[in-house]
Amino acid sequence: MDWQALALSVKLSFVTLLFLLPIGILLGRWLAYRQFWGKSLLQTLLALPLVLPPTVLGYYLLVAFSPNQGLGLWLANTFGTTLIFNFQGLVLASIIFNLPFAIHPMQRAFAAIPREIREAAACCGMRPSLVLWKIELPLAWPGIVSAMVICFAHTLGEFGIVLMVGGNLPAETQTIAIAIYDRVQSFDDHAAAVMS
Numbered sequence: 001m002d003w004q005a006l007a008l009s010v011k012l013s014f015v016t017l018l019f020l021l022p023i024g025i026l027l028g029r030w031l032a033y034r035q036f037w038g039k040s041l042l043q044t045l046l047a048l049p050l051v052l053p054p055t056v057l058g059y060y061l062l063v064a065f066s067p068n069q070g071l072g073l074w075l076a077n078t079f080g081t082t083l084i085f086n087f088q089g090l091v092l093a094s095i096i097f098n099l100p101f102a103i104h105p106m107q108r109a110f111a112a113i114p115r116e117i118r119e120a121a122a123c124c125g126m127r128p129s130l131v132l133w134k135i136e137l138p139l140a141w142p143g144i145v146s147a148m149v150i151c152f153a154h155t156l157g158e159f160g161i162v163l164m165v166g167g168n169l170p171a172e173t174q175t176i177a178i179a180i181y182d183r184v185q186s187f188d189d190h191a192a193a194v195m196s
Contacts, residue, residue, distance in 0.1 A: 002195060004171050005179035012087070012175060013155040016094040020102040020151055023095070025144065028106030029136070050100045058164025061093050065165065085167045090175075093165040094158060098151045105150065109143020110136065 031043065049057055063069070065083035067076040076082055083089035113136060121131045137144070159177040166173030168182070176195060183192035 002174075002176065002179040002191075005174050005176045006195075008087075008171070008174065009156050009176040012090055012094060013152045015091050016098060016155045017148055017151055019091070019095050020098055021144075021148065023099070024102030024106045024147055025137075028103050028143075028147075029110045029132075029140075031103070031107045032110035046103055047100050049097050054097065054158065054160030055164055057097060058093065058161035061089075061096065061161070062164050065089055065092075084165060085169060085173060087166075087173065090162060090166045090173055093161050094155050097158065097161050098154055101150045101154055102147045105143045105147040106140065109140035112143075113139045 027046075031039065052060075062084060064071050065075075066072040067082045067084075072082060072084070081088070083092055117135060117139075118131055121135055122128075126134070156175075157177055158175065159181065162173070162175050163178060163181075166175075168174050168178050174182075180192050180195045183189075183195065
């Protein structure tokens with residue numbers, strides 16, 4: 001059993017959730033309650049990771065994060081860092097890849113809250129922040145929990161995007177999915193089965 005790869009996968013899943021939870025709640029709530037020009041275009045863009053193969057998305061992120069051009073060049077020049085072949089790049093790639101799995105369940109959960117409940121709270125003088133904390137979040141909790149479970153499990157099993165952006169560096173970017181792949185490639189079926 002490759003405990004380092006498992007620990008890295010669990011760490012990646014938790015860190016990804018840490019970022020996706022507020023992003024998912026804010027964007028999911030905003031998309032559930034607001035009508036604006038370009039909303040369907042934004043929802044389509046947010047759903048792109050669902051339809052793009054993980055290796056394709058990983059390749060695009062690899063190109064974008066490359067220190068030779070664009071965003072990667074700016075990061076290298078400004079902060080002296082890069083987002084490829086390190087944990088930070090894995091986190092950002094995982095956040096992008098899991099956005100639809102976080103936003104859509106939360107958006108549906110907030111959309112299912114009857115408008116009358118929010119209006120009644122506003123009529124009683126509740127501030128919008130209090131309505132969010134005392135009424136909306138408890139009512140949307142099942143959708144929030146399902147989004148968190150889906151994102152955690154999805155991050156644990158990520159392969160293509162992790163391999164493209166992070167490579168296969170033991171103790172740095174090698175997740176459990178990559179470690180299993182390595183064992184299969186070296187015909188170590190027993191180790192692959194144990195890690196699975």
